[in-house]
Amino acid sequence: MNIIVCMKWTPDTSEADLTVSTTAKDIKKDDLDYDMNDWDRFAIEEAAQIKEKVGGKVTVVSLAPEESEDMLRECLARGADEAFQIWSDQMEGGDGYAMASVLSQFIKGRPHDLILTGTLAEDDGAGQLGGMLAAMLDIPSATLVSKIEIKDQKASFVRELEGGLYESMEMDLPCLIAVATGLNEPRFVSIRAVRKVTSIEIPNVGIDEIGIDVGKVGQSGARVEIEQVSLPPEGEGAEIIKGKPEEAAARLAEILKEKGAIG
Amino acid sequence: MENIYVLAEHRKGVIRDTTWEAIAAGRKLSSELGVELTCILLSANAAMAETLSTEAPRVMVVENPIFETMNSEAIIKTLKEVLKPSGSYVLLMGASNAILDFAPGLSVALDAALATDCFAAEVRNGKLFASRQMYSYKINSLVSFKDSERVVLTIRAGSFPYAPSDAVKGAIENVACPIDPTSLRKRFIKYVEAEKGDVDIASADIIVSVGRGIGDEPDLDVFQSLADTMGGVLACSRPIVDKNLLPKFHQVGTSGVEVKPKVYLALGISGAFQHLGGIKGSPLLVAVNKDPRAPIFRVASYGIVGDLNEVVPVLNEKIKSLKG
Numbered sequence: 351m352n353i354i355v356c357m358k359w360t361p362d363t364s365e366a367d368l369t370v371s372t373t374a375k376d377i378k379k380d381d382l383d384y385d386m387n388d389w390d391r392f393a394i395e396e397a398a399q400i401k402e403k404v405g406g407k408v409t410v411v412s413l414a415p416e417e418s419e420d421m422l423r424e425c426l427a428r429g430a431d432e433a434f435q436i437w438s439d440q441m442e443g444g445d446g447y448a449m450a451s452v453l454s455q456f457i458k459g460r461p462h463d464l465i466l467t468g469t470l471a472e473d474d475g476a477g478q479l480g481g482m483l484a485a486m487l488d489i490p491s492a493t494l495v496s497k498i499e500i501k502d503q504k505a506s507f508v509r510e511l512e513g514g515l516y517e518s519m520e521m522d523l524p525c526l527i528a529v530a531t532g533l534n535e536p537r538f539v540s541i542r543a544v545r546k547v548t549s550i551e552i553p554n555v556g557i558d559e560i561g562i563d564v565g566k567v568g569q570s571g572a573r574v575e576i577e578q579v580s581l582p583p584e585g586e587g588a589e590i591i592k593g594k595p596e597e598a599a600a601r602l603a604e605i606l607k608e609k610g611a612i613g
Numbered sequence: 614m615e616n617i618y619v620l621a622e623h624r625k626g627v628i629r630d631t632t633w634e635a636i637a638a639g640r641k642l643s644s645e646l647g648v649e650l651t652c653i654l655l656s657a658n659a660a661m662a663e664t665l666s667t668e669a670p671r672v673m674v675v676e677n678p679i680f681e682t683m684n685s686e687a688i689i690k691t692l693k694e695v696l697k698p699s700g701s702y703v704l705l706m707g708a709s710n711a712i713l714d715f716a717p718g719l720s721v722a723l724d725a726a727l728a729t730d731c732f733a734a735e736v737r738n739g740k741l742f743a744s745r746q747m748y749s750y751k752i753n754s755l756v757s758f759k760d761s762e763r764v765v766l767t768i769r770a771g772s773f774p775y776a777p778s779d780a781v782k783g784a785i786e787n788v789a790c791p792i793d794p795t796s797l798r799k800r801f802i803k804y805v806e807a808e809k810g811d812v813d814i815a816s817a818d819i820i821v822s823v824g825r826g827i828g829d830e831p832d833l834d835v836f837q838s839l840a841d842t843m844g845g846v847l848a849c850s851r852p853i854v855d856k857n858l859l860p861k862f863h864q865v866g867t868s869g870v871e872v873k874p875k876v877y878l879a880l881g882i883s884g885a886f887q888h889l890g891g892i893k894g895s896p897l898l899v900a901v902n903k904d905p906r907a908p909i910f911r912v913a914s915y916g917i918v919g920d921l922n923e924v925v926p927v928l929n930e931k932i933k934s935l936k937g
């Protein structure tokens with residue numbers, strides 16, 4: 351069983367104060383902390399668990415600059431056997447389509463029974479790379495998958511619909527599964543576990559080694575162009591209750607009472 | 614662009630609301646571009662096209678039992694054939710969980726550009742623009758499409774309000790199913806319903822809801838106690854369920870439970886679209902969050918910018934004393 355996991359290295363923006371860069375084509379990222387995309391944490395865990403059950407090899411790959419090495423090393427500590435970090439300057443400015451083109455070219459040349467991705471990355475919020483990659487490799491795929499069982503060259507799985515409804519489906523291998531958060535419990539990785547994998551080399555692969563045409567990567571390979579990013583307009587918004595925490599809480603209690611909001 | 618298409622979404626034999634909103638978006642672009650709107654229906658029952666024909670001037674129907682559900686492989690292969698002769702077009706559909714399963718693969722098969730989860734779209738000087746969100750839904754992004762003849766857009770729910778049209782009577786065109794369903798590598802087995810729990814947040818009037826802001830090892834009793842004091846129930850956002858802190862039936866949102874309370878207190882919840890999508894009936898929404906830019910403050914009536922660990926215990930005591 352050859353499992354390939356695609357990991358995205360993303361800036362943590364959930365609590366950060368974001369500002370738009372001077373070109374207005376992106377946000378300023380210098381001060382942001384980067385880590386593995388939240389959804390992908392569940393993908394690497396699932397790969398490790400499948401390997402533990404049915405045997406095989408787990409390969410992790412990320413299209414990200416060298417600084418992402420810590421993330422890839424953590425993936426090794428989480429149970430991956432090998433990791434590749436793919437980056438060339440020409441890949442700058444690529445959209446999901448351009449990134450999927452690189453990944454598909456890389457994966458085509460290696461054995462793959464199962465490819466795992468997250469459903470969505472919190473930076474671009476696109477939820478597109480998995481499905482694009484599968485189409486380029488001509489294998490079936492599914493997103494938002496919350497349960498997987500591999501048996502008899504098939505993947506049986508459950509995927510989320512809305513309102514507490516799920517669909518149970520199956521696919522022939524090879525296939526691509528984009529996982530949903532919560533499908534497993536990502537293991538705790540100790541510093542010791544990370545230390546154990548320090549000797550494993552993580553190759554840096556450039557686009558010339560992958561053998562993809564420069565015109566297909568980065569900005570020139572992209573189909574979507576970001577014209578402008580902006581902070582959403584403030585709008586009406588909430589009435590912010592000012593004051594020290596105790597004062598604000600006390601005032602809020604009164605407001606709730608006035609509004610008949612205390613049952 | 615020569616054509617505008619809307620792909621209808623259905624489930625268990627019923628056209629879903631995402632379809633009407635995609636039609637609303639399609640109507641807007643169709644008037645801006647001056648081209649006709651065509652609705653595409655892939656269904657096990659071609660009669661479903663009747664409802665669509667009152668809303669779109671033209672409906673194309675492919676009827677086959679495989680389209681009982683929205684099987685992504687069947688849809689991608691079929692649309693690839695059906696749209697082959699179509700020249701340049703925009704294809705619109707809802708940004709639902711079923712459509713998330715095939716829109717990206719479809720865009721590759723159609724050799725089209727893709728923008729997912731768009732909340733606005735417009736044509737300026739003949740050029741198509743779409744707006745979507747990035748970076749934890751905190752940044753808006755205006756995008757265009759590089760010399761692309763074909764564009765696929767998925768539309769965020771609630772972005773294009775739909776009103777029934779004054780009875781267009783669209784022509785219905787039947788198209789033979791171009792694929793062999795037995796050759797598919799992906800197969801639907803059955804629908805599964807989530808387990809019902811012992812708390813029904815869907816019918817609660819007062820909801821105290823907690824999100825990732827409560828931290829990795831929270832003391833949930835504090836929040837349960839506040840919920841009890843307020844006479845409400847405890848609910849949560851998705852990451853809380855993912856971390857097994859509360860069972861799934863407590864989760865508010867598009868993939869969780871739809872609630873319609875009178876009061877909704879959001880504690881450490883950023884206000885992602887999929888979370889807000891589960892809150893109906895415009896309750897009195899109050900948010901406590903330490904990030905003044907959290908999207909939740911844009912929809913809340915009242916807010917406190919601060920650490921919930923400091924705010925919540927005091928709030929609980931104050932409410933207790935006010936209740937007397």
Ligand SMILES: Cc1cc2nc3c(=O)[nH]c(=O)nc-3n(C[C@H](O)[C@H](O)[C@H](O)COP(=O)(O)OP(=O)(O)OC[C@H]3O[C@@H](n4cnc5c(N)ncnc54)[C@H](O)[C@@H]3O)c2cc1C
Pocket residue numbers: 364365470494710749823824825826827828849850851852853864865866867868869870880881882883884885886887888891901902903904907919920921922
């Ligand atoms: C297809 C799909 C379906 C989804 N379905 C759902 C769904 O049904 N329900 C759902 O909730 N989500 C759903 N999501 C996920 C959704 O996109 C968000 O990721 C999720 O809602 C974020 O949860 P959160 O607000 O708790 O966490 P975050 O976005 O991480 O926000 C945490 C907030 O807590 C604040 N905070 C941190 N510490 C403190 C503190 N000490 N005091 C005060 N504030 C603090 C931070 O400023 C931040 O705003 C879905 C996503 C997808 C793609």
Ligand SMILES: Nc1ncnc2c1ncn2[C@@H]1O[C@H](COP(=O)(O)O)[C@@H](O)[C@H]1O
Pocket residue numbers: 356357358359387389390393411412413414446449466467468469470471472474475476477478479480
């Ligand atoms: N640069 C990348 N390198 C590796 N995997 C990626 C990359 N970008 C996206 N992915 C994978 O695709 C999923 C969806 O990302 P996105 O389409 O950006 O929302 C992520 O959860 C990752 O598993």
